Amino acid sequence: MKDITPRLISLLKRGYCTPQIGRIAKQLAEPATTIHYNVKKLEKEGAVKSYKAVFNYKKIDEGFCCYVLINLSPDEYGNPERISADLAKHPEIESIDICTGDWELVLKVRTKDQDAYYNFIKNVISRKGVTKIKTLTSLKQIKTESVTI
Amino acid sequence: MKDITPRLISLLKRGYCTPQIGRIAKQLAEPATTIHYNVKKLEKEGAVKSYKAVFNYKKIDEGFCCYVLINLSPDEYGNPERISADLAKHPEIESIDICTGDWELVLKVRTKDQDAYYNFIKNVISRKGVTKIKTLTSLKQIKTESVTI
DNA sequence: GTCAATATTCGAATATTATTCAGTTAAATA
DNA sequence: TATTTAACTGAATAATATTCGAATATTGAC
Structure with missing residues (x-):
């Protein structure tokens, strides 16, 4: 079936x-x-971009969620949009922001579990251009996409 | 009208x-x-929580977006859900996550501009229980709520 | 493996809901 | 104040979701 x-x-x-x-x-x-x-x-x-669903991500095998804070190398620093557009293709990444402050990129990532996240980091994030990564793991989501859980 | x-x-x-x-x-x-x-x-x-719209936030007077990283005081540390539930009521806060790592809470906040954000911080975030705050300001949103802009 | 119970697929009929249209009222502009 | 443009609205229509019943597939017990 x-x-x-x-x-x-x-x-x-x-x-x-x-x-x-x-x-x-x-x-x-x-x-x-x-x-x-x-x-x-x-x-x-053009005020509305899309109409979409918000999920209980645990129930659709995306229970592991974290924020990935990224520093870019000097050569990528000047053009973060290139690497961002590339990252945007990955369905695991819910959001990508180019930021000021201690970190140039902030990603929100959802995977099935920690193993899947490890693979994601290895295959997608660890690449030339990324000099430093810090992960903040979400233990509990109180509100997501303006929807209180 | x-x-x-x-x-x-x-x-x-x-x-x-x-x-x-x-x-x-x-x-x-x-x-x-x-x-x-x-x-x-x-x-x-229960896999679907809601069906909702994603906006071009600049066009609905929510052009200023940032991540707020928060440390909690020892007494709030043990029960972050109380303060989170309280914060969840505010429409400026798009998401709230209770996290491990350097920061206990990660918020995503949208306001009209920096002034509105300053007021938000003063009135909503600066309260007993919050010991340290770091703001990462989004310069450009590449992807939001799984929607590529 | 076989059989019974349960879950999933699907076309045709129906019910629900969005959309169009044309007229009206309100606001902006000159 | 006159004129143009934008916003609002009820009634008619068009589009879409939903129900139903039957067929097919899957699961679990023996």
Whole structure:
């Protein structure tokens, strides 16, 4: 039997959802057509990037979560966007920020477990350009993607 | 004229969306009823927490983003969930993680600008229980909530 | 391995929900 | 104040999700 779940999760993680006009209308006590108009306006302005699902990541084999703080070598330092665009392709990486302060890059990474994380670090992060890494491991997620768990 | 936008954004930021069964079905080349069944299964298992919107935060007056690394005082150290649950109420905080490593709490915070962030720190973060704070300011977001910008 | 129980797939019919349209009201501009 | 543009809204329509029942596949007990 074909297992649809992984492909389904992969799509829902980044998009393939849509706002519930009727439910919003009821909640805000406004006509559905008014909500529709305003939602479309937000989309047209480019204010909305995507509609997506937030998961209980333990239940989709992504229970291990951590922040990866990265220092870049002098030659990558001037162009962090190149390495970032490359990293962005990896589905394990939930977010990538180019930062000021002690660290140039901050990643949020989700893997199945510590073993999978170790492999991820070995294969993806350990590369020329990265001079120093610090990992902050999440013991418990209280809030994620604006959703309180 | 009543401005619906802020209330609309507030709802979409955390939920009030739903998967697009038909579009997923087309993408995965499976019948819509099969997709429907599998989506409902994920929901029933509790694997899906919410369906929500991801924004271009610059366009919704949340252009200033940073990570806040926090050390807790010895008395809060043993029960970080209390202070976390309290922080979770604030809409400026996108995520809260209780971590190992050099910092006990990692927050991701979005405000309009640096001034708004300063006020946020003063009013929300500076409290008994927090002994040390380090802010990593995001200069550019490459990927957010699994969505590449 | 065989059989029964359970879970998954799927097409056709139905129910629900979003969207369009056209008219109205409000706001901005000159 | 007149004129243009943007925002709002109800009724009709279009699009989409959901239910149902039946077929197929998987799992677990013996």
